[in-house]
Amino acid sequence: DGGITQSPKYLFRKEGQNVTLSCEQNLNHDAMYWYRQDPGQGLRLIYYSQIVNDFQKGDIAEGYSVSREKKESFPLTVTSAQKNPTAFYLCASSIQGSSGNQPQHFGDGTRLSIL
Amino acid sequence: GIQVEQSPPDLILQEGANSTLRCNFSDSVNNLQWFHQNPWGQLINLFYIPSGTKQNGRLSATTVATERYSLLYISSSQTTDSGVYFCAVGRSGSARQLTFGSGTQLTVLP
Numbered sequence: 110d111g112g113i114t115q116s117p118k119y120l121f122r123k124e125g126q127n128v129t130l131s132c133e134q135n136l137n138h139d140a141m142y143w144y145r146q147d148p149g150q151g152l153r154l155i156y157y158s159q160i161v162n163d164f165q166k167g168d169i170a171e172g173y174s175v176s177r178e179k180k181e182s183f184p185l186t187v188t189s190a191q192k193n194p195t196a197f198y199l200c201a202s203s204i205q206g207s208s209g210n211q212p213q214h215f216g217d218g219t220r221l222s223i224l
Numbered sequence: 225g226i227q228v229e230q231s232p233p234d235l236i237l238q239e240g241a242n243s244t245l246r247c248n249f250s251d252s253v254n255n256l257q258w259f260h261q262n263p264w265g266q267l268i269n270l271f272y273i274p275s276g277t278k279q280n281g282r283l284s285a286t287t288v289a290t291e292r293y294s295l296l297y298i299s300s301s302q303t304t305d306s307g308v309y310f311c312a313v314g315r316s317g318s319a320r321q322l323t324f325g326s327g328t329q330l331t332v333l334p
Contacts, residue, residue, distance in 0.1 A: 152322075211255075
């Protein structure tokens, strides 16, 4: 079945350590996105990519990095510079429609906690 | 940036009751989606509805883009409808990013 796969589901990070969250999609979507969700709040955009080898900062990009070397994959690295990384991270993808806006589809998320 | 306000923030219903959730936004949009987040955190697409009306079973949604609001109707609610309902919008002319509201926490009691 087509879909978006995020791994791992749970991740623990030690202070000062970088961690990478995986996001893979087999929907043949051009655009991919990373969001962060804190308890009791909506989602906030970290980074997005509209095409391979290109990506843009979202509203809360500080302390995060991404790459887009393949259409199917958009990994997110949470660096040690991110001072409050404990959150629920969701990856999404969408078709690049001619209208510029197409519905986004989400993976099941990764919960990151600090040890 | 665009502001998205959802109301009510919390809603408690008895099973079988109907409800209306509202989403107001501060600027013109050409993407509006309603999601249901279940207790496990999964975001389920309910509707892609930048304008007009759609129905899917017991759920329906209406967006009046000129007046900058959208409504989600849940009829004959079931306990499995519990969770958080999010409205998210994409602004005309912007990149393909969504701005989320803070959600409505729905609890359906048996």
